[in-house]
Amino acid sequence: MPRHTSDPIPRSPDLSHSPDSHGTHFPRWMLNLKGTKVKGGLRLGEVLGTGAFGVVYVGAGSHFADNRPVAVKVLSAAGIGSERRRQIEHEMLCHSRVSKHPNIVTLHRVFVDLMAYYAVMDLHADGDLFKCITEDEFYVGNDAMIKVVFGQLLDAVEFCHENGVYHRDLKPENILCRNRGNTVLLTDFGLATRNTFSQDFRCGSEFYMSPECVGFPKVRAYSTVHNDIWALGVILVNLITSRNPWKCAEPQDGGFASFYEDPAGYITDTLPVSRDALVLLLRIFRIPFESRLSISGIRAAITNIDRLLLTPAEAAFAPHSARQTAAHLFDIIAARRPHVLIEHYEDICAYFPDLAEGLCERLRLDMSEHGLINDVDDIFSENAPEPVRHFHRELPEWSVPIPIEIRPEQLEDVIGYPQSPDMSRDNSAETAGSEGPITPDTHPIHVADDVPEVALDGAQGLEGRMEEMKIAGPADLPSVTALSAFSSRIARVLGSTGSFFR
Template structure:
């Protein structure tokens, strides 16, 4: 029990580098017919290094600043008890987008793919308008409600308000941009720092492929990855190896520009997605496609 018995921690929903997330029952808001549940992130404060405390404080501050958006998980309040922070968050019963992708929830549903991706874009645009860059955009950090139709961005553990960062390798390997990986592609970043907004846009491109194809384009965007190495030499490659429309292939070329300064902007990306007629290959095109 925490908050003088108001919240009962029931079970563990997940855990990460800096804390554990619990499912909590709210005794004050619950009724017999309508129980009220929240997710509570527990952050240990005692015994952590000053550097870890700084990261925790940054995460809480940036998340609180942006949690009033409908597609960002709400921070309801932060409690401090027994040398720990308890962050009371929205509970999303459908879990994260990764689990729904595994169940092929979005597969072939063009209308749902567009709706969900635009929600993610709206959340990221809102963050960027506030000078916040997520740096860990991936399906595991996107929570779902209403059977996957409503999505909310979560986990601000790596978020920053730095427009350029020297934290190379920050994020998840499938989703980070090539200029964020050290030492590969360092020539694209003259001052040793990569632009964090463009790094987020790269991650969004991988998420869009996840939604359309239920797979990743590559394991990591560096020359040691065979698929990415081929893509870096011929940027039309994804249209040959993935069941995507020519429209989407053209858009991905702009998202996955190797030079971050040439990468598509969020506004251009949103406009392109709104106008997109077809994300995946049509049945006719699939029938004609040559297996690779």
């Protein structure tokens, strides 16, 4: 969405499709190929989607992929010049070099006739990673799933680099999913290069371009390896928070300008990520690019992270933007995976009371639906505390805010940080325009317009940002003993039944 210039804090586009400023560059007849027979007995079916330069069809009736339906990417060969022909063949060459990896879409064959190129690939009809993040909401609060999926993506990109292929257009729309989002596969090599350094600036999608690729700071050429690593960092933010850190990594972007000035301060004030996740992001988003964490370093770091989001107790004392984003994420978790919040129930009551009633209701429905207890109302009526905003207690050890080292001057003007953008599908700045997606386009989606957008941060020292806190409040409110007893009863009933919940 466009920035709201009337807001005191500017807002960047949310996680929805941005219009492609370049439009489409293929003849209309390419949309009317249903029923056409291609070589190898392949017949084109319904249109799956369109891109800047091509159309993707369902294909059937061939011996490819054990006679399963396939995806057929059709690119016009009629009336194109030698340079465009070279680009198409380069895309197919790059894809074929890495096609055998289990987390890269398999390219079976490429046919060409007088009218078009036909690239035959595996069909993954579950949609792309963008859909799994924004519509299906598979990943919010599901740290184990995020780590598995992000690890698969790291493996795929590392395999590409080891084989001399640098993608340059990594984004959720170019990552296909299957098994309800548990398996991801990289696709669309339309902007890939074999060069480790490139002078093709602003190549890719602007949300995911590295500063060097955008042209900041001024360099003669940018590293395509480190450009991909930067994009991986943005995708990790997408997975954890359903937000983008900024619209474009250039000084003209308010979010990125604040990040560049104060990396640790900006990300802490805008993204409700845990301290360990913060440290990892700061190591990925380093400038200059030579100091950026390697893919193997990212893999090792994320493997050792216990949790990626702030707990409710930590989020309650986060800056306004991060707190609001956390509240939105907790609301999604309460609806999708309520068991994740059971151990934090008393903190939800205390600091996010608007969510407490919905969380109780969701737990009640799920436990009743799955027959976990006979009289579910007993759990939620007897000794169940009323939601309260404050009570007097010391935070348990797991919820003590993480000390982060920040210079005092960084704390003076936190309210002035721009909010980072919600996630959005971004095709608006694809300078070279990839030749067409494997997945269908989806209609624009806007993730909670009133939820602040999230931004990212740089990479220096992190000790001492959030001081250790005690929560002070009226002494006559419900005791922590009653709250603990209530959440303990739920936990005892559920035991290890988390897998029963969606």
